[in-house]
Amino acid sequence: MSISENLNRIRNSLPEHVTLVAVSKTKPVSDIMEAYNAGQRIFGENKVQEMTEKWEILPKDINWHMIGHVQRNKVKYMASYVSLIHGVDSLRLLKEINKQAKKANRNIDCLLQVHIAEEESKFGLDASELSEIITSIKSGTLSNIRVLGLMGMATFTDDDHQIRKEFQNLKSLFDKTKNVVSECSILSMGMSGDYQIAIEEGSNMVRIGSRIFGRR
Ligand SMILES: *Cc1c(COP(=O)(O)O)cnc(C)c1O
Numbered sequence: 001m002s003i004s005e006n007l008n009r010i011r012n013s014l015p016e017h018v019t020l021v022a023v024s025k026t027k028p029v030s031d032i033m034e035a036y037n038a039g040q041r042i043f044g045e046n047k048v049q050e051m052t053e054k055w056e057i058l059p060k061d062i063n064w065h066m067i068g069h070v071q072r073n074k075v076k077y078m079a080s081y082v083s084l085i086h087g088v089d090s091l092r093l094l095k096e097i098n099k100q101a102k103k104a105n106r107n108i109d110c111l112l113q114v115h116i117a118e119e120e121s122k123f124g125l126d127a128s129e130l131s132e133i134i135t136s137i138k139s140g141t142l143s144n145i146r147v148l149g150l151m152g153m154a155t156f157t158d159d160d161h162q163i164r165k166e167f168q169n170l171k172s173l174f175d176k177t178k179n180v181v182s183e184c185s186i187l188s189m190g191m192s193g194d195y196q197i198a199i200e201e202g203s204n205m206v207r208i209g210s211r212i213f214g215r216r
Contacts, residue, residue: 002034003031003034003035003038003212003213003214004034004035004037004038006211006212006213007022007035007038007039007040007212008038010208010211010212014199014206015199017204018199018203018204018205018206019042019186019204019205019206020040020042020206020208021042021043021044021065021067021188021205021206021207021208022035022040022042022043022044022208022209022212022213023043023044023045023046023067023191023207023208023209023212023213024043024044024045024054024209024213025044025045025046025047025050025067025068025209025216026050026216027213027216029054029057029058031213032054032058032062033058035212035213036058036059036062041061041062041063042062042063042065042083043062043063043064043065044064044065044066044067044086044207044209045064045065045066045067045068046066046067046068046069047068048066048070048071048074048075048077048078049074049077051064051066051078051082052077052078055078055081063083063084064078064081064082064083065082065083065084065085065086065207066078066082066084066085066086066087067086067087067151067207068087069087069089069123070085070087070088070093072092072093072096075093075096075097075100076100076103079097079100079101079103079104079106079108080104080106082108083109084109084110084111084148084186085097085108085109085110085111086110086111086113086151086188086207087111087113087123087151088110088111088112088113088147089112089113089115089123089124089125090125090133091132091133091136094110094133094137094142094145094147095142097110097145098142098143098144098145101144101145102143102144106144107144107145107146108144108145108146109145109146109148110145110146110147110148111147111148111149111150111151111186111188112125112130112133112134112147112149112150112151112177113125113150113151113152114126114127114130114150114151114152114170114173115152116152116153116154116166116167116169116170117152117153117154117155117156117166118155118162118166119155119156124152124153127173130150130173130177134147134177134180134181137181138180138181146183147181147183147184148183148184148185148186149174149177149184149185149186149187149188149205150170150173150174150177150184150186150187150188151188151189152166152167152170152188152189153189153191154166154167154189154194154198156193160197163194163197164197164200164201167189167190167194167197167198167201167202167203168201170187170189171187171201171202174187174202185204186204186205187202187203187204187205188203188205188206188207189201189203189205189206190203190205190206190207190208191206191207191208191209192208192209192210192211195208
């Protein structure tokens with residue numbers, strides 16, 4: 001199957017309220033252009049430098065989503081163009097994004113990454129850190145960022161029951177966050193292997209790579 005066939009098959013299977021982020025990390029610009037020519041405009045990358053190199057040469061109506069872990073010293077390279085940063089997991093990072101957004105004279109949209117998987121990972125907030133960061137945002141002065149929602153990744157496992165439980169956990173944190181953060185509307189969960197479960201559990205943004213572009 002070609003990239004455009006994969007893309008169309010997935011798009012046709014997604015409910016209308018679900019946004020597709022085509023995850024193009026490690027893939028060449030020719031693959032991105034094939035998806036672009038099939039109508040895709042939102043692409044996800046997990047490295048700032050790679051994303052910036054692609055942004056420079058590809059059509060400017062592409063929306064670039066940073067889905068990976070972000071180091072604070074890399075924010076400046078994408079501040080002028082990034083359309084959504086999914087992986088915000090500290091107040092320090094959020095403050096740096098705000099600072100760089102101000103310099104670039106724009107607002108930057110962000111999602112807070114929550115750690116829901118059973119696997120050990122350095123990345124993502126737990127429930128209490130999430131509520132702390134939301135309290136700071138609400139009382140704070142971060143005028144150039146908007147927190148539009150939450151992002152999370154389920155455990156890499158064949159156990160659908162466990163994946164479902166983790167997504168339910170994130171959905172419930174999302175609902176709580178929505179109650180206190182008015183612009184919170186995006187729930188980014190679901191990848192190639194688990195996006196159907198994620199949508200059943202309330203996702204409205206899926207990040208799909210290998211099912212579109214093939215193995216990495
Ligand atoms: C790579 C990646 C994806 C896409 O993974 P696939 O299994 O190829 O669909 C989604 N989200 C994040 C955060 C990723 O790093």
